[in-house]
Amino acid sequence: MALDAAGLEFDFGAQVPLAGMSGGTGLGHAIASVAYRDTAPEEIKKPNDAATVKKGRFSLLEPDLGEAWTRAVETRMLAGDRKPLIQSFGLEPGVVVEHALNAKRIRRQRDRQLTAIMVAFGLLFLPGVAIWLGLFQLRRTIAGSQDRRAGVLGMLVLGLLAVLIAVAVIRAPLDGVLRIYVWSMLPAPVIGWFLAQQICERTARNLRTHWSNLLGGGDAGARIPEAVQQNPNDAEAERIRLGLAKLAAEQGSNMTYYAGPKGILGMGVRWGSWQLAEELRPRDPGREIDPFRSWDVARAIGDQLRLLERGPLHTGGFTKPSITHWVVRHVGEGAGEVSRPEGPNADGYSFSNIEVQRICNEQQYDKGDRHYVGVQFVLWEGELVVTMMISVTVLHHTLRIEVTGYTLGPVDGFFREKPADKTREVRDPIRxxxxxxxxxxxxxxxxxxRLAARAPLTWFPKRLDAWGGTIAFPEPFGLRHVWATTPWKHRFMVDDVLRTATPVLRVAHAAAFKVLAENGVDTSAFDSRSQALGGAVQAPSPTKADEYNM
Structure with a gap:
């Protein structure tokens, strides 16, 4: 048994995490590739400008995108006291976390070697290192942390300062061993830099190979041996194991959140709605209808939706759908975080079946969570998520069946960018x-x-965050929905979205009418209304259904 920061109890048994075996899709690999990138951290704002880049005190210690992303993923998704996450439909979050840890491991190996070099060539020749670091920090201050040119005036100032320092060192009034030490104070860090450059170049090529493989379909497995416990007191391995298990449990939660015009977080905006509402009247005069509950209708609809992939003709048809009885909570458009299920009927990150049935039957009006039957299709290798949600409500003598459509589009093309070769233009010696x-x-x-200066501080990540800077993800955070774009510019994706509505609507109505007929309800009015809706849904037009033109 294990307890998370919120006091939720989990029994994960004696599971051993297997790196790279989480079954991630190409979409998951594309998002995971950010962990291996060596570009500017500000690029995280390209796919979503709600992401923030916090500058540190020293630009010389700032992280690149991969370093900042890795740190942000680990603290946001594995921390024991983290905020709840939004489910990532269409990908496995564990794959992204595993690659972040793998990138961290590769950089940590490099940092160990750089730290040894810093001790040998830096600590022993500390005054010289301080001079060189001061010059580089001054150059970055003049040029800006990402602009590699300091300008003519800036270079003249730096050059003059370097000459004055060299003259002062050479003409220092010293003799013997101390004179040799002072003279070697400036060239020794240069020798250390040469060794460090070889290590950094080798690591950069390794990271870029992983980046290319993730986007090119090559060997994209992540190795995280530190996740396997070496002894019973291995706290780091236990932290990773528990964090990954909690992440998987949260991914399987049956609770989701409605954020106003943003739609359902993780499922996208609501683009269409079809409502059937008719009076419950007995089929036989002089006889009351048999009592039934909303859950009886909702369960029958869910059971029939599982048969959507079957058809009378041998065609491609639907892929296998995912059917879930959802509990949906309203959080508002500007919500900064969401809450976990709570109460005696909460089971980890989900509600128990008994609580789901109670919400379906009793919470149809006034405040509280609501119940929906959801059928979801993950298409285009995770790039398109189509979800149809069905709610069943009974108010007085009126039964209402509402079918609504939600769509989450592809992630931003930023995640598909491959590493570009670094080249320079020179004159051909022959021509x-x-x-x-x-x-x-x-x-x-x-x-x-920069890497050599950061290396010794990587063992103190919180201090490095304050001095170098960090990035923060948009909230409420989920690896899929915060990077999504609209699907309405892709002809075939639009077709898939629109074609889903008609069969789902008809299956939902047919399943509901069967329950009504079995309980003595006159379904003639329902049949007429269903036929009218069946005609209207054949040519659905996507709209911003949650804005109500107000």
Whole structure:
């Protein structure tokens, strides 16, 4: 048994996490690729400008995108006291977390080597290192952390300052061993830099290989040996194991959240709604209808929806749908976080079946959570999520069956960007009137200095966050919905969305009418209304259904 920060109890048994075996899709790999990128952290605002980049005290210690992403994923998704997450339909969040941990492991190996170099060539020659770091920090301050050019005036100032320092060191009034030490104070860090550059270049190529493989369908497995316990007191492995297990449990939650015009978080905006509402009248004169509950109708609809993939003809048809009885909670458009299920009938991150039935039967009016039967199709390798939600309510003598459609589009193209080769233009030695492109190192001089300066501090992540900076994800956070774009510009995706509505509507109505007929209800009015809706739904027009044109 284990308790999370909120006091929820879990029994995960003796499971051992197997790295890279979470069954992630191509979409999950695309999002996971950010962990291996070496671009500017501000790029995280491309897919969603609600993401924030917090600057640290020293630009020399700022992280690149991969480092900042890895840190943000770990703290947001594995921390024991984290806020609840939104389900990520269409991908497995564990895959993204595993690759973040794998990227962290690769960088940690590099940082160990850089730290050893810093001790050998930095600590022993600390005054020289301080001078070099001061010059690089001054250059970054003049040029800006991402602009690699300091300008003519800035370079003149830096050059003059470097000459003055060199002259002062050479002409220092010292003799013997101390003189040799002072003279070696400036070149020793350069030797250390050369060794560090080899390590950084090798690691950069390794990270870019993972980045390319994730987007190209190659060997994209993540290795996280630190997640396997080496002894009973291995706290880090236990933290990762428990965090991944909690993440999987939360992904399987049957609770979701309605955020006003944003639709259902994780499912997208509501684009269409079809309502059938008729009076419950007995079929036989002089006889009352047999008592039944909303849950009886909702359960019958859910059972019939499982047969959507079957048909009378041998065609492609529907893929296997996911059927869930959802508990939906309203949180509002500007909500910064969501809440977990609570109360005696909450089971971890989900509501118990008894509580779901109670909500379906009793909470149809006034405040409280609501019940929906959801049928969901994950299409286009996770790029398109189509969800149809059905609610059944009975007020006085009127039974209402409402079918609504929600769609979550593809993620931003930013996640599909492959690593670009770094090149420079030089004059051809044979044909000097022409310029040719030559490959240049993946890690520039200033980048080696940045990595070497950060390396010893990676063992103190909170301090490094304050000094170097961090990124924060949009809230309420889920790996899928915060990066989604609209599907309405893709012809075939639009077709798939619109074609889903008609068969789902007819199956829901047929299943409901069967329950009504079995309980002595006159279904003639329901049949007439259903036929009218069946005609209208054949040409659905997507609208912003939650804005009501107001």
């Amino acid at each position: 000097p009137w022409k310029k040719v492109k030559r490959p240049r190192p993946l890690v520039e001089v200033s980048e080696v200095v």
